[in-house]
Amino acid sequence: MTKAPASERSRSALAMALARLVGVSLSEARALLQAAPVLLPRALDTVQIAELTALGASLETLSAVHPDARCARHPLLFADESCRQCRARMCTACQATGKGRCGTCRERARRKRLFFRIRVAFLLAILAGVLLWAFADVRRRRARNDWQRPVSVAIVVVRLGAVQDTAVQKLRQRTPALEDRLAAESLRLHARAGAHPFELTAFGPVDVTSSPPSSSSDSLWSLAKHTLAKRRYFSDVDERAGLDASAYDSRIYLVARPPAHAGRKSVEGESEEGGRIGFVEVELADDMADFALFVAAHELLHTLGATDKYDAAGRARVPEGLADPERAPRFPQLAAEVMARNVPLSATQERPPESLDELAVGPTTAQEIGWLPLPE
Ligand SMILES: [Zn+2]
Numbered sequence: 485m486t487k488a489p490a491s492e493r494s495r496s497a498l499a500m501a502l503a504r505l506v507g508v509s510l511s512e513a514r515a516l517l518q519a520a521p522v523l524l525p526r527a528l529d530t531v532q533i534a535e536l537t538a539l540g541a542s543l544e545t546l547s548a549v550h551p552d553a554r555c556a557r558h559p560l561l562f563a564d565e566s567c568r569q570c571r572a573r574m575c576t577a578c579q580a581t582g583k584g585r586c587g588t589c590r591e592r593a594r595r596k597r598l599f600f601r602i603r604v605a606f607l608l609a610i611l612a613g614v615l616l617w618a619f620a621d622v623r624r625r626r627a628r629n630d631w632q633r634p635v636s637v638a639i640v641v642v643r644l645g646a647v648q649d650t651a652v653q654k655l656r657q658r659t660p661a662l663e664d665r666l667a668a669e670s671l672r673l674h675a676r677a678g679a680h681p682f683e684l685t686a687f688g689p690v691d692v693t694s695s696p697p698s699s700s701s702d703s704l705w706s707l708a709k710h711t712l713a714k715r716r717y718f719s720d721v722d723e724r725a726g727l728d729a730s731a732y733d734s735r736i737y738l739v740a741r742p743p744a745h746a747g748r749k750s751v752e753g754e755s756e757e758g759g760r761i762g763f764v765e766v767e768l769a770d771d772m773a774d775f776a777l778f779v780a781a782h783e784l785l786h787t788l789g790a791t792d793k794y795d796a797a798g799r800a801r802v803p804e805g806l807a808d809p810e811r812a813p814r815f816p817q818l819a820a821e822v823m824a825r826n827v828p829l830s831a832t833q834e835r836p837p838e839s840l841d842e843l844a845v846g847p848t849t850a851q852e853i854g855w856l857p858l859p860e
């Protein structure tokens with residue numbers, strides 16, 4: 485066929501006749517028309533040629549050009565071409581339809597594209613889910629700092645070694661005293677949290693044989709591994725403590741060891757600033773419950789966005805690390821600012837707090853956790 489008519493009407497009539505006479509689908513017939521001048525993949529008799537000519541096609545008869553090979557898709561049609569991808573023999577109708585690729589290869593490519601799209605859609609759906617979850621989680625965490633309701637906190641005693649049961653009992657008994665102390669600080673500061681800022685619940689002891697995993701290097705990969713290991717460690721502890729993590733705004737894990745030496749020292753824990761989980765190792769004996777709870781409060785306020793207020797030497801920074809920066813004369817202070825950890829006695833001396841009665845929340849920490857408005 486050397487030429488096909490230009491008008492759409494005569495072309496569709498011709499395509500139908502061509503499809504019937506050659507034995508291809510209508511879309512393959514249309515592709516053949518599109519490809520003209522083109523070799524028809526079947527020998528036609530004079531009646532058939534006359535029918536096509538009447539419909540506007542220009543046909544020329546060639547002799548002996550059709551090879552013996554047959555199209556892989558149309559076994560009745562001559563194959564003049566081969567697929568550029570799989571080398572399968574194919575007719576000119578296939579060639580015209582597939583732009584050089586056989587039906588099988590086209591179908592395979594189409595399926596590949598489809599799977600690709602499904603995969604992309606699937607991954608996008610997961611990503612959207614993760615983003616939604618993260619967004620909701622950030623909102624829920626921020627809501628803690630609105631102080632519209634008490635922030636619920638689980639304090640979980642994780643026992644590492646021979647810590648006396650009585651020491652753990654003492655710590656659980658003193659937990660309400662910490663709740664009261666924080667409430668008193670809220671009232672003293674006229675904080676928006678009001679008279680009931682926290683609801684503390686003690687859990688444990690849960691006996692473990694190793695400390696929580698701590699991060700060694702800060703590469704992104706080891707950080708991710710560390711986060712996962714930590715999550716596994718604490719969800720195991722939660723399960724054994726009978727603790728439903730989703731029911732608490734913050735969880736503080738006190739990893740209790742038997743006291744190794746006299747004198748108590750402050751240690752820094754690992755808490756996600758503005759996160760949900762804090763943990764710290766403490767030495768625990770009968771008379772150390774208050775100190776351990778002081779440390780727990782320090783980690784708890786970290787999870788609510790408070791920052792440390794001691795210097796490189798471990799001493800309270802002035803003035804933000806003072807319980808009462810307005811006090812005149814400034815020293816001695818009467819309490820330990822919770823994020824500074826010690827009671828400053830003079831500009832150069834300080835001592836650890838002796839009981840929860842000496843725990844104070846300074847104005848800067850109060851601003852950081854949303855108890856007080858930020859200064860203009
Ligand atoms: Zn092929």
Ligand SMILES: [Zn+2]
Binds near residue numbers: 557578579
């Ligand atoms: Zn074919």
Ligand SMILES: [Zn+2]
Binds near residue numbers: 752753786791792
């Ligand atoms: Zn700290």
